[in-house]
C-alpha cells in the first residue's frame with residue numbers, strides 16, 4: 001500500500017533521513033521506534049508531504065506521491081495525526097470533529113463517520129459539548145485521533161500518541177488504536193516506548209541516525225537480547241534488561 005524507497009530528507013543543509021526503505025501493507029500496523037532525534041517524525045512527515053524529500057521515492061497505492069503537497073496526499077486517504085494535538089481549543093469536541101469531516105462528500109457520510117468515532121471513543125460522545133481546551137490530555141489525544149478518522153483514512157499516521165500521558169491513559173489510548181487497527185485501516189505509528197506497542201504492531205522498524213537498522217515482528221526483535229538492551233528498554237521475561 002505504502003512504499004518508501006531510499007528516502008533522504010532533512011532541514012536546510014542538515015540531512016536527517018539517510019536512505020530509508022519502509023513499507024506498509026493493506027490493513028497492517030507498522031510501528032517506527034527509535035531514540036529521540038533520529039528521524040522518526042521526519043520520516044512520517046515526508047510521507048504525508050510536510051517535509052520535501054531530497055531524494056528517494058514514496059508511492060501510495062501505486063501512485064508516486066514523492067514531494068507532493070500535503071493536501072493532495074491527504075485527499076488520497078493518508079491522515080496524519082501529528083505530535084501534540086493541534087485542536088481548536090475554543091471549539092467543542094463536536095465542532096472539532098466536524099472540522100475533521102469538512103471534506104465528507106455528504107451529510108449522511110459525515111454522520112456515519114461521527115457515529116463510528118463515538119463508538120470507538122464513547123468518552124468523546126459524553127463530552128461532545130465541552131470545549132476542547134478543558135479536556136484532559138488523554139481525551140485531547142483521543143479527540144485528535146477521532147478527528148483524523150472523520151475523513152476517509154486508508155492509512156492513518158499517528159506520531160507518538162503516548163507523549164506526555166500517564167501510563168494508565170496511554171493504555172486506554174492504545175486500546176482505542178487497537179480497535180481502529182482491527183477495523184482494517186492501515187496504521188503507521190511512531191513511538192519511542194516499545195513497551196506500549198508490542199501487542200499492537202504487526203511489524204516494528206527500528207530507526208537510528210536516519211536509517212532503518214532492524215525490522216521484524218515484536219517477537220523477532222525481542223528475541224535479540226542485545227537489541228532489547230540497547231534500544232527497546234522492555235523486560236522480555238528472560239532476564240532483567242534494566
Ligand SMILES: Nc1ncnc2c1ncn2[C@@H]1O[C@H](COP(=O)(O)OP(=O)(O)OP(=O)(O)O)[C@@H](O)[C@H]1O
Pocket residue numbers: 011014016034035036037038039040041042043192
Ligand atoms: N523543523 C525543523 N528544522 C530543523 N531541524 C529539525 C526540524 N525538525 C526536526 N529537526 C531535526 O531533525 C532531527 C530529527 O528530528 P525528528 O523529530 O525527526 O526525530 P524523532 O526521532 O522523531 O525524535 P523525537 O522522538 O524526539 O520526536 C533532529 O536533529 C531535529 O533537531
